[in-house]
Amino acid sequence: MFYKISGPEIISKYVGESEDVIRSIFEDARSQPRAIIFFDEIDSVAPQRGDESHESSRRLVGQFLTLMDGFDKSDNVIVIATTNRPQDIDVALRRPGRFDWEIHFPNPSRDDREAILVTSARKLATSGDLPHGAMADRTSGWSPAELTAIWSDAALFAVKDNRKAITTEDYLAGFEQAAKRRNLIASSRPATTPKADTAT
Structure with a gap:
């Protein structure tokens, strides 16, 4: 099963709704024999947290990190993400054990x-x-x-x-x-x- 997720599309103005959507995606993926979850514009789902971050944004990042930490090597789920702004992703998401590889594509010649x-x-x-x-x-x-x-x-x-x-x-x-x-x-x-x- 392949899940293609556009980051901005799952961001909701309603409290808790975005977290519920992400949680449902991960739960459904785990129920499949094999699954790939692809997040486009991951920086919109897990932006860098700071003192000025909105509470809903911090909750969403926390939920995403919790779901990522729930995986182990025996899971048949792969998570892939793309972004044009890697510097805007929360640093916790880029630590070992969450996203393990990064591939950089330079701008065209x-x-x-x-x-x-x-x-x-x-x-x-x-x-x-x-x-x-x-x-x-x-x-x-x-x-x-x-x-x-x-x-x-x-x-x-x-x-x-x-x-x-x-x-x-x-x-x-x-x-x-x-x-x-x-x-x-x-x-x-x-x-x-x-x-x-x-x-x-």
């Missing part, structure tokens, strides 16, 4: 960025020769998700101007929009680090 942009463009209606190489030069440090976001913004510009295909003008405008959003996020939070997959 210049050639990788161009390949991502070219591949993403194949799924879209585009017009003319688009400057993928120049765009790859301008996006140093961008993640694959940030690169593909350029296309979402470019498509919106095309639709706004009643065009059925993305032009170079839309492409550049999409980049500017994505760059503004990226800078806004960077200014409001600590710098993003490479994505880390963690498994136990």
